[in-house]
Structure formats: structure tokens, C-alpha cells
Amino acid sequence: MKCKVLELLRSHREPVSGEEISAQLGVSRTAVWKHIKTLREEGYEIVSQPGKGYLLKGIPDLLLRGELAHFLAGSMFARSIQCHLTVGSTNDLAKAAADQGAPEGALVVAECQEQGKGRLGRQWFSPQGGGIYASVVLRPPLKPEQAPGFTLLAAVALAEAVQKVAGLTPGIKWPNDVLLAGKKFCGILTEMKAEMDRIYYLVIGTGINVNTDPQSFPESLRDTATSIKTEGGKAVSRIELLAVYLKNMETLYKVYLEQGLPPVIEKWKTWNVTLGQAVSLTSGGEVFQGRAVDIAGNGGLVVVGNDGEERIFQSGEVTLRTK
Numbered sequence: 001m002k003c004k005v006l007e008l009l010r011s012h013r014e015p016v017s018g019e020e021i022s023a024q025l026g027v028s029r030t031a032v033w034k035h036i037k038t039l040r041e042e043g044y045e046i047v048s049q050p051g052k053g054y055l056l057k058g059i060p061d062l063l064l065r066g067e068l069a070h071f072l073a074g075s076m077f078a079r080s081i082q083c084h085l086t087v088g089s090t091n092d093l094a095k096a097a098a099d100q101g102a103p104e105g106a107l108v109v110a111e112c113q114e115q116g117k118g119r120l121g122r123q124w125f126s127p128q129g130g131g132i133y134a135s136v137v138l139r140p141p142l143k144p145e146q147a148p149g150f151t152l153l154a155a156v157a158l159a160e161a162v163q164k165v166a167g168l169t170p171g172i173k174w175p176n177d178v179l180l181a182g183k184k185f186c187g188i189l190t191e192m193k194a195e196m197d198r199i200y201y202l203v204i205g206t207g208i209n210v211n212t213d214p215q216s217f218p219e220s221l222r223d224t225a226t227s228i229k230t231e232g233g234k235a236v237s238r239i240e241l242l243a244v245y246l247k248n249m250e251t252l253y254k255v256y257l258e259q260g261l262p263p264v265i266e267k268w269k270t271w272n273v274t275l276g277q278a279v280s281l282t283s284g285g286e287v288f289q290g291r292a293v294d295i296a297g298n299g300g301l302v303v304v305g306n307d308g309e310e311r312i313f314q315s316g317e318v319t320l321r322t323k
């Protein structure tokens with residue numbers, strides 16, 4: 001009933017009287033008042049205008065299940081939504097849910113992670129207040145070797161969302177670091193359960209420094225990490241950004257399943273800050289120096305070494321060099 005009261009307030013631009021709400025929803029005026037009180041306690045800004053009624057003026061900046069369901073209505077990511085205040089890692093929770101049969105599109109979100117995981121065994125700094133930590137379950141009917149394409153796909157979806165919601169133009173460093181002003185504000189960790197010929201599920205975990213204050217970053221990150229708010233000069237709605245990102249992801253996912261990876265790679269290239277650059281690529285303990293020249297059909301990075309040898313890397317860590 002609380003959600004119905006909220007939906008009714010959302011659908012009105014003018015104040016609605018308690019009497020009208022109680023008549024429309026078939027509950028007592030006292031019950032309406034109690035639900036309004038609870039919504040206010042959750043952070044909804046509901047003003048009561050004497051003689052006119054209640055008006056919804058603002059929603060809380062919390063990743064609440066009801067809010068996400070509203071913003072994601074009709075999307076595959078609205079099927080199963082878990083929202084938490086504090087977790088170890090949303091990727092771990094999403095994997096546990098997937099193991100127990102969670103549907104494709106299942107979404108796990110947290111305000112804060114105590115054991116946020118980055119790529120290559122690193123940690124992901126995940127403080128409360130300003131970040132997005134979200135993981136989704138996908139069950140593509142594909143082979144494990146096609147999984148790296150999802151990392152590129154997610155980075156494109158995120159770059160497009162940041163441009164739309166924050167009006168900023170990010171760059172993507174292969175495979176999936178998303179940068180503003182050359183500093184990283186988003187990382188994507190894709191994990192997989194598969195057999196040789198078939199993916200059971202993928203978990204795509206995304207960490208975004210949205211309104212995070214860089215002063216709160218550990219010393220070791222301050223030179224290389226940033227947030228959307230820092231670069232754009234103003235706070236951004238986390239819920240809107242997350243919803244636009246996931247809707248973009250769903251669109252690109254359909255493109256990948258119907259047309260293969262090439263159209264996704266073409267989009268990726270429009271955001272790329274890696275191709276044409278001198279790079280050091282660390283992969284499997286080896287460091288390879290050269291120039292990044294292209295993205296292979298399966299999403300790998302094509303690098304021409306300083307000795308002229310061409311190699312394709314499926315994974316690794318790229319450092320952009322100045323020459």
C-alpha cells in the first residue's frame with residue numbers, strides 16, 4: 001500500500017488530498033497518513049499544502065528497491081532486485097543468487113561494500129555515500145570464449161549513460177576502465193560460471209564513483225581516481241545513472257545476441273582512448289610494449305610490438321605511455 005501511495009503521488013503534479021488518496025486506494029485517511037509518514041522517514045520529500053493536500057517534491061538519494069523498480073519498469077533488470085546497505089561484495093551475492101537459480105537480469109545493489117573486488121585480485125574502494133556498486137546476472141546462450149565481449153559492452157553502456165545523465169564525455173581504456181580527464185571513475189568486473197561449451201551465467205559487477213569526494217579516497221588512489229561529481233562540478237542522480245546504464249546494457253545485449261560483437265566494438269571505438277597509443281600491456285606476468293592498433297573481432301586488443309610483431313591479447317592491464 002505504501003508503494004501505491006507513492007505511485008499515486010508520483011503521477012500527480014498538483015497536490016492530492018488525503019481524502020482523494022484514501023478514496024482511490026480504498027484505505028482509511030489514517031492509513032494514508034501513516035504511509036506518508038513512513039515515506040518521509042525514508043527520505044521522500046512530501047510537502048502538505050493546507051487545504052490542497054500532499055505533493056511529492058523529491059526522492060531520496062538512496063538506491064531503494066521501489067525506486068529502482070520504478071526507473072527500470074519494463075526492463076529485464078526489474079525482474080529481481082536486491083538492495084542492501086552494506087555487503088561484502090555485490091558480485092559474490094549475485095553469484096550466490098545465480099547458483100540458486102536467479103533469473104537472467106537479477107540485480108544486486110549496495111550502498112557500501114566491505115570487500116569490494118577489483119580485477120586481477122585487487123580491492124575496489126567502496127565507501128558509503130556517493131558510489132554505485134551493482135552486479136547483474138546474465139545467462140547468454142554463448143560459449144565461454146565469447147564472454148570477454150561483455151566487458152566491452154558494459155563499458156560502452158556506462159559511457160553512453162554518463163554522457164546522457166551527466167553531460168560528460170568519458171573515455172574507455174581497454175578493456176573496460178572508464179575514465180574522465182584521464183582518471184578512472186568506473187571499473188567493471190565480469191565473472192563467469194561455465195563448462196567448456198556453454199556459459200551457465202555471467203555476473204557483471206560495476207563500481208562507479210558518482211558523487212564520491214576524492215578527498216575520501218585512500219592516498220594511493222588520489223592521483224589516478226576521480227568521480228563524476230569532481231569532473232562535472234555537480235552531483236548526479238545515482239538512481240537515474242544506474243537505470244540508464246542498465247537500460248543501455250539491455251539494448252546492447254540484444255544487439256550482441258542478434259548481430260554478434262562487431263556492432264558493439266564499433267560503438268566501443270567511439271569512446272576509445274587506447275587505440276593509436278603507445279602502451280605497456282601486462283598479461284600473465286609478461287610485459288609487452290608497443291602500439292595498440294585495433295580491437296579483434298572477439299574483443300581482444302591488437303598490439304604491434306616495438307619489434308614489429310603483432311599480438312592479440314584477450315586480457316591484461318594496459319598502461320598508456322607518453323610516447
Ligand code: BTN
Nearest residue numbers: 089091117118119187188205207
Ligand atoms: C576493476 O578492477 O576495475 C573492477 C572493479 C569492479 C568493482 C565492482 S563494485 C560492484 C561489484 N562488486 C564487486 O565486488 N566488484 C564489482
